[in-house]
Amino acid sequence: MILDRIWAPGPEARLLPAEKLHGPTVAVTAIMTFAMIIVAAAGLALANAASSVAGSTQSKYVVQLPAAAAGELPALVSAAKSIAGVRSVSPVPQEEMRRTLEHWLGDAASSPDLPIPAMATIELAPRADASAIASELRKRVPQASVSAESAELGPLLGLLRALQWLAVSLVILMASATAAAVVLAARGALDTHRSTVEIMHGIGATDSQVVRLFERKIAVDAIAGALAGSLGAAAALLFLAGGIAAAVGGLTSAPLDLLDVAILILIPIAAVIIAVAVAHRTLLGALRAAL
Amino acid sequence: MRLSLTALRKQECAGVGKAAAACESRGGSGRLQLTAVVQFESVGLRYGTGAEVLRDLDFSLSHGGFYFLTGASGAGKTSLLKLLYLAQRPTRGRIRLFGEDLSDAPRAILPDFRRRIGVVFQDFRLVRHLSAYDNVALPLRIAGRDEAEIDSAVREMLEWVGLGDRSGARPATLSGGEQQRVAIARAVITQPDLLVADEPTGNVDAEMARRLLHLFSALNELGTTVVVATHDFGLIAGNPGAELMRLDSGGLVDPTGSLKNPPRLDKVDSRA
Numbered sequence: 001m002i003l004d005r006i007w008a009p010g011p012e013a014r015l016l017p018a019e020k021l022h023g024p025t026v027a028v029t030a031i032m033t034f035a036m037i038i039v040a041a042a043g044l045a046l047a048n049a050a051s052s053v054a055g056s057t058q059s060k061y062v063v064q065l066p067a068a069a070a071g072e073l074p075a076l077v078s079a080a081k082s083i084a085g086v087r088s089v090s091p092v093p094q095e096e097m098r099r100t101l102e103h104w105l106g107d108a109a110s111s112p113d114l115p116i117p118a119m120a121t122i123e124l125a126p127r128a129d130a131s132a133i134a135s136e137l138r139k140r141v142p143q144a145s146v147s148a149e150s151a152e153l154g155p156l157l158g159l160l161r162a163l164q165w166l167a168v169s170l171v172i173l174m175a176s177a178t179a180a181a182v183v184l185a186a187r188g189a190l191d192t193h194r195s196t197v198e199i200m201h202g203i204g205a206t207d208s209q210v211v212r213l214f215e216r217k218i219a220v221d222a223i224a225g226a227l228a229g230s231l232g233a234a235a236a237l238l239f240l241a242g243g244i245a246a247a248v249g250g251l252t253s254a255p256l257d258l259l260d261v262a263i264l265i266l267i268p269i270a271a272v273i274i275a276v277a278v279a280h281r282t283l284l285g286a287l288r289a290a291l
Numbered sequence: 292m293r294l295s296l297t298a299l300r301k302q303e304c305a306g307v308g309k310a311a312a313a314c315e316s317r318g319g320s321g322r323l324q325l326t327a328v329v330q331f332e333s334v335g336l337r338y339g340t341g342a343e344v345l346r347d348l349d350f351s352l353s354h355g356g357f358y359f360l361t362g363a364s365g366a367g368k369t370s371l372l373k374l375l376y377l378a379q380r381p382t383r384g385r386i387r388l389f390g391e392d393l394s395d396a397p398r399a400i401l402p403d404f405r406r407r408i409g410v411v412f413q414d415f416r417l418v419r420h421l422s423a424y425d426n427v428a429l430p431l432r433i434a435g436r437d438e439a440e441i442d443s444a445v446r447e448m449l450e451w452v453g454l455g456d457r458s459g460a461r462p463a464t465l466s467g468g469e470q471q472r473v474a475i476a477r478a479v480i481t482q483p484d485l486l487v488a489d490e491p492t493g494n495v496d497a498e499m500a501r502r503l504l505h506l507f508s509a510l511n512e513l514g515t516t517v518v519v520a521t522h523d524f525g526l527i528a529g530n531p532g533a534e535l536m537r538l539d540s541g542g543l544v545d546p547t548g549s550l551k552n553p554p555r556l557d558k559v560d561s562r563a
Binding site: 203 | 376378398399402403405406408410412416417418419429430433434477
């Protein structure tokens with residue numbers, strides 16, 4: 001469809017003067033495409049991080065014993081291991097608990113008078129009934145309290161999802177701004193070449209024939225802008241990816257997978273399609289005002 | 292030129308639909324039976340909220356007729372021509388062109404009718420970034436003719452108006468007379484059913500004016516209805532068979548009756 005609107009036989013292409021790429025369409029499309037790709041990449045990376053965090057905590061639970069009952073930790077571990085659906089049980093050593101508390105309490109965390117609760121993390125098998133297992137565990141060790149790790153991370157996941165939707169909203173807003181710029185550019189082009197349009201109408205050109213001339217110029221401008229914006233965004237993302245890789249080494253997976261890259265590639269294509277569609281509609285609307 | 296125009300007209304007659312029907316309406320001698328190409332009924336025109344610039348126009352133009360439109364500056368000649376070439380809708384009354392009431396026809400159907408009308412604008416209205424060749428070719432390209440046909444027709448037409456060696460020149464590099472000849476070539480290249488010319492000889496010398504009148508007459512012989520707005524009495528005198536329409540303050544007038552104005556309805560078959 002786009003190719004059909006860009007290509008025209010020589011004589012038809014000459015109906016509007018050949019001009020170098022200029023004007024708001026190229027610049028606005030380039031800037032907006034750059035920004036849309038960067039924001040979309042950030043949104044996709046956040047989505048991946050959120051799903052990675054959610055996935056890693058989905059089947060993990062924390063079992064806690066109050067300090068007074070900390071001695072029952074071995075019994076709790078063996079009880080948990082015997083319950084069907086529990087894949088693994090890992091008691092948290094007291095030294096690790098104290099090291100963690102040192103961040104807030106300093107040397108006082110080493111005091112033997114400090115009551116330290118006992119904790120163990122348990123991982124459940126897929127499709128295990130978490131509430132039945134928690135109930136069975138409390139039946140065997142009444143002081144035990146069970147909580148899901150995902151519940152602890154709920155606020156963080158909520159924030160990540162909110163940021164993800166913010167990114168989607170920003171992409172939509174920038175696409176709208178691109179469309180608005182195209183509307184202005186299309187009207188400006190029509191005003192600039194009004195005499196040519198009147199002549200063409202006067203000798204029998206249809207609105208579609210006239211629109212096609214302008215649409216082609218706007219499509220070429222939009223493609224040039226989208227290409228420039230995409231190259232800039234690709235360079236920026238590669239630079240950021242290199243920085244992330246250097247900072248965290250091979251400890252994390254790539255923040256964007258192939259599907260994400262495909263989505264990013266679609267953004268400039270969508271920008272061009274939006275520009276051409278908006279130009280078409282704007283020009284037809286403007287021409288209808290004439291006889 | 293005449294041979295070529297005739298040949299093109301024959302091609303049209305070999306077609307179907309309106310073109311073929313129009314050809315059938317001609318007599319065996321090639322002389323056309325007169326049918327109304329244009330009918331104005333109580334037509335008035337005003338721009339915005341101003342006074343009417345045209346009022347109570349009632350007339351018909353015959354198929355194959357040749358008309359001169361005269362009148363003082365400001366009498367409404369250009370406004371009347373605008374109604375004829377569908378650049379303006381009447382504010383009241385009805386206008387029928389080629390048998391269709393186009394007074395308030397949807398604009399989507401107007402291009403088909405405009406392609407049957409050739410217009411020579413007073414200010415030429417050439418596309419300034421196109422060469423003389425491309426300006427003359429414009430109506431054929433808009434009509435979707437193939438480039439081989441366009442090339443031969445345009446070159447022949449430019450030769451005929453004496454601009455064969457200026458085909459690549461842009462309007463800004465042409466004199467007023469040359470621009471006018473390009474405008475005329477563009478108007479007649481499609482051999483329109485109706486040719487409307489606003490002061491077509493205003494910028495050309497007497498010899499070129501004579502040749503242009505000859506071209507208009509040749510087209511008229513082939514069935515084109517010709518309407519020429521002019522102050523050039525030499526041009527009018529050169530075509531004694533033509534009928535005169537005189538505008539005064541927006542209305543058609545005929546104080547002496549000698550101008551056959553409005554054109555005599557007894558020569559018009561209003562069933563067209």
